[in-house]
Amino acid sequence: MxxxxxxxxxxxxxxxHYRLQDGTRITLWSVSQKMFLSAAGGGGSAVTADQSKAQDWETFRLWKMDSSGHMFKIRANKNQFISINDGEQLVATATSHSQAGEFQFIINKKNREKIRIRAPNGKFLQATSYTSRIYSNIKVEQSGSVTANSEASGSWSDKDPSVFKIQVTGQMQxxxxxxxxxxxxxxxxxxxxxxxxxxxxxxxxxxxxxxxxxxxxxxxxxxxxxxxxxxxxxxxxxxxxxx
Structure with a gap:
């Protein structure tokens, strides 16, 4: 038959053939910050790398843009689309796919769990620590900022802020x-x-x-x-x- x-x-x-199909649900883990990317509240604000466990807010859904490459629009848990703002910060605030950014996933051929993500501005996403002032004379370094301003060195080191580990958590069938x-x-x-x-x-x-x-x-x-x-x-x- x-x-x-x-x-x-x-x-x-x-x-x-592609593991990253349309509708695939994923988590992204910063290898340098050792934190999951998270859209606070499930969407509607900045995307940060500051969660040690992956739950709903740390789960994103892919909207595949073509059949031959790894170009995607990305949605947060509450359906907002991911884009970058004027400060090159990653945000989950777009309510229409026409406002969403298109992101290219660059997969490490030797370790397919590791990826880089090229943003619409041509630069790569990176997760870095930032310094916040708690008291007038005390500064505390925190992880969290995700921006689209890395040129990427080509290294896949676990110290590289532009490298992420991707895990597929669900797919349409x-x-x-x-x-x-x-x-x-x-x-x-x-x-x-x-x-x-x-x-x-x-x-x-x-x-x-x-x-x-x-x-x-x-x-x-x-x-x-x-x-x-x-x-x-x-x-x-x-x-x-x-x-």
Whole structure:
């Protein structure tokens, strides 16, 4: 029996090959500060590197921008998009994807957990310590500032403030991921083509001539794993035509 992914390996390469797919949830850990990046309150303010444990505020979601590279828009826990402000500080304040920055993930080929992130201004993100004044004559060094002002030395040392460790904490699956990545128009067209060719009359002739009396047909992933149909998945999408 023909399978959608086996029959179209190039689509599998685009959607599945990259670990960092559309909708992937990640955490980012500064190797120099030994802290997780966090959007305070889940979004709406600055992104800092000052949390020792990763929970909701330290989890970000990727919006993949293309199929060939590692270009992403990034969302905080409460759906604000990440961008950089006039002071080159990383913030989670954009309420529209049109206001979001596009970030490129540069992955270390020898250790794929380590990445650098190139910001929209062409510079790299870095997490550095800053000095805060507690009393008039006492200064305390604290970790936390994340800015897009590093030229990056090329070193992947754990002392390099532009190096982060990335951990994938969740991903969309199956048809949900397909719809999210390609969008409604293209996903429906692809699925329509798939359903039109997945099982055809010749397949039943083969079954009959070989003494088979049953078939097993896989169903969409979301049917067995999610309560709600993806919004762009047929037949929810109005352009869908039954075959």
């Amino acid at each position: 023909r399978d959608f992914w086996q029959a179209r390996p190039w689509r599998r390469l685009i959607v599945v 199956g048809d949900t991921q397909l719809c999210s990545f390609y969008g409604a128009e293209q996903a429906v067209s692809m699925l329509q083509d798939h359903w039109s060719t997945f099982i055809v009359e010749d397949d039943f002739s083969f079954i009959s001539s070989n003494g088979l009396n049953a078939v097993r047909i896989p169903v969409a992933w979301w049917i067995t794993n999610e309560a709600n149909t993806p919004s762009c998945h047929p037949p929810s999408y109005p352009r869908y035509q039954a075959v």
